[in-house]
Amino acid sequence: MGFLLCFSLLVLLAAPYLEGGSAQRHRAVRAQRPRGGSSPMPSETTASFWLLDVRTWSSDVRCFVTCARVTRGATARINTYKGPQSVILEPPVLEGREHTLRCHVTHVFPVRFLVVTLRRSGRVIYSESLERFTGLDLANVTLTYAFPAKPNDYGQLVTCHAHLNLDGLVVHGSSAPMALSFLTWSTRSKALASTCIAALVGILLAVGAACLRKYLLMQSRA
Incomplete structure (x- = not known):
């Protein structure tokens, strides 16, 4: 190793x-x-x-x-031990009435001493210990957490933190902050929006073509 x-x-x-x-x-x-x-x-x-x-x-x-x-x-x-090589927090996703956070902790050992914590505006909103993992190799860890969206969430910063506690020796890593926003769309919402936009563009093109044919027909009669 x-x-x-x-x-x-x-x-x-x-x-x-x-x-x-x-x-x-x-x-x-x-x-x-x-x-x-x-x-x-x-x-x-x-x-x-x-x-x-x-x-x-x-x-x-x-x-x-x-x-x-x-x-x-x-x-x-x-x-x-091997401290986290990186701690990456994906941009928060708003789907329905829930924010979903996904944090990746890469190349860490031993995993069973790892604690992953999510914070919103400096306050802990979720924390999980991975002591159930007993593997003897480097590992990548992904933590997913969803919580209810509130109107005052807009603009608040969320971060992900990884701690290795080795009999008093603490190795720490943290992600870059991400802002919560009601303008963040999920993959399904993006697909629905793309479909709606494509349909609207098709309608506008059809109406424009009809108007153009009508205009040309009037010009030919004149």
């Missing part, structure tokens, strides 16, 4: 085992054999551990190091 990876890389230090409880430590990439044929001194090294192919939004990585028969371990928490 091509989404943003936030992680903490844990570096563990292997503690040397020293005879006699000596507190001295020697740093070396490789243990070197000292003179006199005695056994090599233990060394302290560092190693990096990289997590690959993350498939969940939150996971624990455990690392263990064994030195001189002593094993030590530690855990790192990795959180993965």
Whole structure:
């Protein structure tokens, strides 16, 4: 998945085992054999551990190091998410006595932590949590909401907001505002209006043609 990876890389230090409880430590990439044929001194090294192919939004990585028969371990928490690439609110549609709002939130993960909110003039008119979605891939979300139209709705601004709440980390996205208008037509209303206009144009052309024929006939008799 091509989404943003936030992680903490844990570096563990292997503690040397020293005879006699000596507190001295020697740093070396490789243990070197000292003179006199005695056994090599233990060394302290560092190693990096990289997590690959993350498939969940939150996971624990455990690392263990064994030195001189002593094993030590530690855990790192990795959180993965992808904030909304875009939040798009379509122009409001007035059909009958209802306004219909349709909001698109694209390329977001994890969806189950997403909350989509619609606001009118800054006030929340609808909010929905998508916690029922448990998919492990990027997703596009579309929210559709209809509400009764009122005379004072004219000119009011509506916006769509998307929030990812990840254990206190909030990722936010919002759409451009759209104005409510009683002049906004639905697809069915546009089709009806187009039919009416076409019929009116046909009537006008027929009347004009009849008038023209009458005029030409009078001219020929004169």
